[in-house]
Amino acid sequence: MICKTGLLAILLPVLLAGSLTFPAAAEPGTETSYVESGQTLEQASRQGLREAASTPRAENPAGVSAPFMRSYDPAAGYTVIGRAGAVQTHTESIGLSDGASITMLKGTETGQQLCLVLSDGKGHLVIVDGGQKTNAGYLARYIKAHGGKVDAWLLTHPHSDHVGALAVMLEQQKSGGLSDYAGISMGEIYHSFAPMDFYQREEEAYRLPMIEEIYRDIADYDQTKVHYNAPAGTLLDIGGIHIEIMNQAYQFSVDSGNNSSIVYKITIGGKTLLVTGDLPYEAAEQLLRDRGAEALRADIVQMAHHGQHGGSPAFYQAVSPEYVLWPTHQALWAQVNDGFSEEQETYTIALTKHWIDGLSVRRNFVMAEGDWTLN
Incomplete structure (x- = not known):
């Protein structure tokens, strides 16, 4: 097995010699x-x-x-x-069947977040994470505009740009606060966060208030609807949406919160979507070893950690996607002139674009451009 630094020592001359041909926009x-x-x-x-x-x-x-x-x-x-x-919305056909759709929401956010809304076209909605706290109002209105009922939330890890909106919605429903959040059926919550003492020991101090808040909010929610720490390989059927939980939280001491991301493989409308959360190099490589390349293969992949500091060349080669979701904000997406570091932990978006450019990808969808609905 080639170590991280050795891998880049091999790749770096090739990368620097070539030009980055990744499209600047959709x-x-x-x-x-x-x-x-x-x-x-x-x-x-x-x-x-x-x-x-x-x-x-x-x-x-x-x-x-x-x-x-x-x-x-x-x-x-x-x-x-x-x-x-x-707010800009975009719709693109990628061949989903039965009226199914996958929507990546940006709303009015200017920073990074992950908020995916999956619809089977038959009245079932599944939300992945939900995004920033400031996305809560937009997400609530979106849910109401699409029937007002969420069947399930799939949470990747407890960072604010992923679970902040859910925290706001749970708190508002509990307190009977703003009417924007009333009348929404919140559904089941699936999460496999690492134990709190792990985050308290390993995570950056500034992240702990959000982690503690979402733990409290989930603990205060109807526990018959909370599903915690399902084993890898657990299968869920929610209407026409079929979900496989690919791992339990890895507990690395480096980049601990992101490395605890849960990966979901979702079949919807006849295609497969691999949701990666903020999965960094260490967890991506561990998941590849644990599950094997064939298990990771998918038609669509969500780029880990908003397109930077996430995944690995071997990981994305195993997925071999046709379509790529980049939950990436404009300031990050524009960093095409970043240098390539020999340290995997500092992989830039320019390098991850280069990885994807080397695969047979038919289309890239970038959150910086607005909401994307794929059907």
Whole structure:
């Protein structure tokens, strides 16, 4: 087995000699821009406003960094308030069957998060993580606009950009606080976080308040709906969504929180999706050894740790995806000129783009561009 430094010693001359051909933005498709002004998505949809600005992406003069805006009639409930309040939605067909869809939400976030919403097209919703606390209101409105019922949450690890929104929603429902969060059926919660004393011992101090908060919130939730620490290989069927839990939390002393990420292999609409959370090199390589390359193979992969400091060349080669989800914000996505380090722990997004560019990937979907719905 080649060590990390040795691997890069082999790869580095090749990488530096070549050019990074990874696309800077998604290929032409369809986009929709809308601006919220106090309406829920459901209200906007009823009035037909959500689809008010569907245009070919090729007509967007500003690229991914500035949404293509059109004027809306303020009397109809929309006010153009600039880029900060704009939400772009994109829909792309990748051949899912039975009306199923996979949505990666950005909402109005400018930073990184992971929030995936899976629909089997028959009324069942599964949410992976949920994103930042500041995504809670947007996610709640999205859920209400799609029936108001979540069947299950699949949690990868207890960092704020993954479970913050869920913490807010659980707390608001418990306290009877803001009405935005009322009337949502929250469903089952599946998580396999490492023990609290592990995080207290190994994790950075600034992360502990969020970890302790989500532990409390889950402990306060209906325990008949909480499923903790399922063994690797556990299978779940939620309507037409089939889930395999690939591992239990690895307890590495380096990058401990991210290395405790749970990986889920999900079959939906006839295709497989591998959700990796923030899986770094150590856990990715361990999972590859534990489960083998064939078990990791999937049609779609979510790039670990938002596309940087995650996975490994061998891991992504084993997955061999056709489609790639990058839960990556604009500032990170734009770092194409980063150097390649000989230390695996400091792999940059430029290098992970290079890895993916070397695979037979048909399409990359980047959160920096807005919400993506694949069907």
